[in-house]
Amino acid sequence: MAKITKQSENFSKWYTDVILEADLADYGPVKGTMVIKPYGYSLWQNVKNTLNNMIEESGHENAYFPLFIPKSFLEKEAxxxxxxxxxxxxxxxxxxxxxxxxxxxxxxSKLEEEIIVRPTSETIIWHMFKKWVTSYRDLPIKINQWANVVRWEMRTRLFLRTSEFLWQEGHTAHASKEEAIKETLMIVEMYKSLFEEHLAIPTMIGRKSNMERFAGADETYSIETMMKDKKALQAGTSHYLGTNFGTAFDVKFQSKENKEQPVFATSWGVSTRMIGALIMVHGDDKGLKIPPRIAPHQVVIIPINPKNEDKEKFDNFVDTAHNMLKESSIRCSIDDSNNSPGFKFNNWELKGAPLRIDIGLKEFQSGSVTVCRRDTGEKEEMSIKALNTLTSTLEDIQKGMYDSANSFLEENTFELNDYNKFKKQLSNENCFIKAYWDGSDASELKIKEQTKATIRCILKDVNDPNLKCIFSGEPAKHLVVFAKAY
Amino acid sequence: MAKITKQSENFSKWYTDVILEADLADYGPVKGTMVIKPYGYSLWQNVKNTLNNMIEESGHENAYFPLFIPKSFLEKEAxxxxxxxxxxxxxxxxxxxxxxxxxxxxxxSKLEEEIIVRPTSETIIWHMFKKWVTSYRDLPIKINQWANVVRWEMRTRLFLRTSEFLWQEGHTAHASKEEAIKETLMIVEMYKSLFEEHLAIPTMIGRKSNMERFAGADETYSIETMMKDKKALQAGTSHYLGTNFGTAFDVKFQSKENKEQPVFATSWGVSTRMIGALIMVHGDDKGLKIPPRIAPHQVVIIPINPKNEDKEKFDNFVDTAHNMLKESSIRCSIDDSNNSPGFKFNNWELKGAPLRIDIGLKEFQSGSVTVCRRDTGEKEEMSIKALNTLTSTLEDIQKGMYDSANSFLEENTFELNDYNKFKKQLSNENCFIKAYWDGSDASELKIKEQTKATIRCILKDVNDPNLKCIFSGEPAKHLVVFAKAY
Structure with missing residues (x-):
């Protein structure tokens, strides 16, 4: 039986235990690399397909750019x-x-110019845009790529930070600043609905500070989420790149008025890190809890008939239940492995299937099934005829998981205006703190040094002489969220 | 207007022209790399999704393994x-x-051990299998991966041979040789139906000779296809790996009888090269011809109303046609760009959309549309009410494209038993030649030296003293197909 460290004992170890024991992933042989096992990949595929539909429906096209980037490309944007x-x-x-x-x-075989394995594709894409864009008729270009990228991190953790990861990277080129900014913001909203409606994860959205901004961006917007250890995880970013890459790669266009104009850019991405967020927002001491909308198996049926009594009729009954669920478009499977029922119960709890259906001889004889919810642990016996009602039970679970995560976020988010309380709060336990900030790198750095909390995002700008920076006491420029982060 | 070299003039240049002008792909900045543009990627996605369904339905699971392979792994299998x-x-x-x-x-930052960017994933996967397989209960493992791989080729050509390409690689582990061989053959059949039923490409299937076999395989089966220049393209392979990788990575299992046994393996893959095959099997001097089942746009509607007469009603009429096609589950789009009708006609011919629908004022006034087939060039005026019949027209095109490619293959395949005729035939023009072969590397090499033709695959084994090798006159062991190949 799988052994999982308790969350309260060692959250970080709990996290790794769950990933390994639930068969989501494993360590690769090169330090910092990850193998995504079928169960984990199936989860990723469901998230990917959901997001890909959103991306395509909002007018973006998928394409593929090379893994290899000439070293000189990286030099072009300071x-x-x-x-x-x-x-x-x-x-x-x-x-x-x-x-x-x-x-x-x-x-x-030494190469004339060294090649970089892409850490992100802005440079190679803008090199291509230079070939493709000459006139306003060529704009906007709205491209998305599903790809692997490599960042040689020293300290890695499965899904959260691996030297290679899978992601989606959107890259767009526009004729005007307004249009590019509109795109940047639209994407943040798209990510927000992915997280809230599908992953059941509440989000905070805002701009990044200078120090936390993407390398090459004029503005970075991020999706910040709260894990169960009350630390923040940046789960997605959308960048307004201004004319930085357009200038670096000399991409200009002829406007309708026949004037040469600069091209404005955005880029945005979410990665396999989302799976990390999913685990840490919903999981508990029994393992994963996967929201129904993206669960590989929404319902798992466990037939319990150890002595094979009435075998044929019993199996038919189980198949009937299975078929009824499939007819209701529920992703459903039967666990007919040779493991014991006890093992199966624990295993599907560990793997976070939203609903389990137990069918024993008792149920079979009375034409019923026992339905067990992973979120509440509730069990209910119901007639097999009522199985189509599970569609709404799944919706209920989806909503419940979001509500529960949202309450957790609200309960652990504080608004403070006293730096001593701020320090004390963060030394007691992790949390999100909304506070005013003067906008200076110096204040941000000092707070980080003293509390390990960073500015997760800027929620809004303020212009009221009564509002003071929580650290410096200087006039505040922004309301921001501070937290310790992954 | 796009300028495309004629096939008869320079087939190779025709091929590249079509790819670039139809916006399938472009050259990347690092030599030998390729950018897959949205239209090409959409085609790839359709092929990928079709094959992925087949792979999953036949009981394989998707997973993801790291891009980076320790150099030492490659050393393990000679x-x-x-x-x-x-x-x-x-x-x-x-x-x-x-x-x-x-x-x-x-x-x-020099690494202790150099890392190889995967050229294929056998070694890293068998390293992981070592961790995952201990008992017969762990077998079979049937895994598939969609990934990019890198092979540093000197002479590259878009889609056919690029230093990075996209592919699917299946890797399975079995408890018995029989089961592994059955898997290898099942996959070849799966590829055959992908090619024949979806890509409309007829195939020849057989085993590879020693010299042409995959590095590390006991047997390699390949899918051979004939291009319009009558050269062969190996479009997919399925390998029976025996215990080579199991032994190299020390993967054994405890059998039901409690005995330690070796693990048997297969691997198999098809790549973006399939798009190359598609272009060269179906294309003509006007450009691409894409089979309806995988076409990004099965039908493209061209509204022609230059003076915007009756604009609203006309647009409604066009929308009605569009909606009727969508209701028939036809992938359909309207080209309402500002280009001239003539440009649009040529462009969609170039891009190979199976059907084009022209709607001008004349059609609008009579409640009809003009339907043009890409395959035959035929035009037909039909009532808008009859648009649902296009589903069967598309099926007809699909079948016609296969039949036409199949006739071409048959007309250009010869059975010969005289080496002088063999040489003469191949010096006149490319073709496939079925002939008997003694099974020796020496004969194969000599034939290749003298004619540039290689053994594409072994169609069957023979054991009849009357059958002689076409080259050596020695007793024949196999009936094989010779051809010049990509």
Missing amino acids: KHVEGFAKECAVVTHSKLVSEDGVLTVDPS | KHVEGFAKECAVVTHSKLVSEDGVLTVDPS
């Missing part, structure tokens, strides 16, 4: 260089030589 | 080393240093 140079996989050679079965790098 | 060492992207460093905006590789 902030982008600084942001990514320190954590790159660098390809320097193109051949190995095998001698007596031992492989060494062939020195003669 | 033939695999030889097969891939010469064309690898080697990551040697993990950091760049930026000085005055110039990036250089940080020598201190």
Whole structure:
């Protein structure tokens, strides 16, 4: 039986235990890499398909750009260089030589220019846009890519921070600043509905501070979420890139008025990190809890008939239940493995299936089934004829999971205007703190040094002389959310 | 207007022209890399989704394994080393240093062990199987991965041979040789139905000779297809790997009888190369011809109303046609761009949409539309009420495209038993030649040297003293297909 550390004992260990025991993922052989196992990948596929529909329906087209980026491309945008140079996989050679079965790098295959494995694709995409954009007729370009990217992180954690991860990266090019900003904000709202309606995760949205902004962006908007250890996880970002990449890659266009104009850009992405958020927002000491809308199995049927009594009729009864659920478009499977019922109960709790249906001889004889909810633990016996009502039970679970996560977020978010209380609160336990800030890097840095909390996002700008920065006492420029973060 | 070289003039140039002009793909900045543009990616997505359904329905699960493979893994299987060492992207460093905006590789970030960007994933997957497989209860494992892989080819061509390509790679582990071989063959049949039923491409299937076999396989089965220049394209492979990788990675299992047994393996894949096959099997001097089942747009409507007469009613009429097609589950779009009708006609011919519907004022006034077939060029005026019959027209086009490609394959496949005729035939023009072969590397090599034709696959084994090798005159072991190949 799977052994999982309790959340209260060691949250971080609980997290890893759940991932490994529920068969979501495993460690790859190269440090910091991750193998996504079928159960984890199926979850990712459901999230991916949901988001991909949203992306396509909002007028974006999928495409694919190369993994390999010439080193010189990274140099072209000053902030982008600084942001990514320190954590790159660098390809320097193109051949190995095998001698007596031992492989060494062939020195003669050294590349003229080193190649970077993409940490993100702005540079290569803007190199292509230079070829594709000449006139206002070519704009907007609204492209999305599902891809793997590599950032050579020192400290990695499954799903949250791995040296290779899977993501979606949107890249758009526009004729005007207004249009590009509108796109940036539209995407944040799209992510918000993905998180809230499908992952059942409440979000806070806002702009990033200078220090937390994406390398090369004029503005970065982020989706901030609260984990069960009350730390923040940045779960998605949408960047307004201004003309930074357009200028760096010399992409201009001829306007309707026949004037040469700069091209405005956005980029945005969410990654396999979302799965990390999902685990840490909903999971408990029994394991995962997966919201019905994205669950690989919404319902798992456990047939219990150890002595194979009335085998054929019993199996038919189980199949009938299964078919009724499939007819209601419920993703449903039968666990007819050789494991014991007890093992199966625990296993599907661990794997977070929203509903379990137990069918034993007693149920079979009375034409009923026992339905167990993963979220509340409630059990209910119901007639097999009533199985179509489970569609609304699943909706109820989906809503309940969101409400519960939202209450948790609200209960652990405080508005403070006294820096001593701020420090005390954060030394007691993690939380989100809404507070006023003077907008200076200095204040932000000091707060981080003293409390480990960073500005997660800027909720709104303020212009009222009575509002003071919680740290400096200087006039406040913004209302922000502070928290310790992943 | 797009300019495309004629097939008869220069087939290779025709191929590239079509890809670039129809907006399927473009060249990436690193030599040999490819950008798949939205239209090409949409085509790929349709093929991918079709195949993914087949893979999942046949009991395989999707997963994801890391891009990065330790160099030492490649060393473990002798033939695999030889097969891939010469064309690898080697990551040697993990950091760049930026000085005055110039990036250089940080020598201190040199990796202890070099990392290879996966050319295929057998080694990393069998490393993981070692962790996952202990008992017969863990078998079979039937996994598929959609991924990018890198093979550093010197001579590249869009879709056919690019240093990075997208593919699906299946990897399975079995308790018995019989089961693994059954899997290998089942996959070949699955690929055959993908090609024949969806891509409308007839196939020849057979085993590869020693010389053409996959590095590390005991047997390789391939899907061979004939392009319009009568050269062969190997469009998919399925490998029986025996215990080669199981042994190399020390994966054994406890059998039901409590005995330690070796694990048997298969792997199989098809790639973005399929798009190359599609172009070269169906395309003509006007451009692409895409089979309806995988066409991004099965029907494109061209509204022609230059003076905007009766604008509102006319647009409603066009929308009605569009909606009727959508209700028949036809993938359909309206080209309402500002381009001229003539440009649109040529453009959708170039892009290979199976059906075009022209709606001008004449049609609007008589409640009809003009339907143009890409395959035959036929035009037909029909009542808007009859639009639902286009479902069967699309099926007819699908079938017609297959039949036409199949006739072409048959007309250009010869059975010969005289080596002089063989040489003469191949010096006159490309073709497939069925002939008997003695099974020796020597004969195969000599034939290749003298005619550039290789053994595409072994169609069947023979054991009849009257049958002689076409080259050596020695007793024949196999009936094979020879052809010049991509």
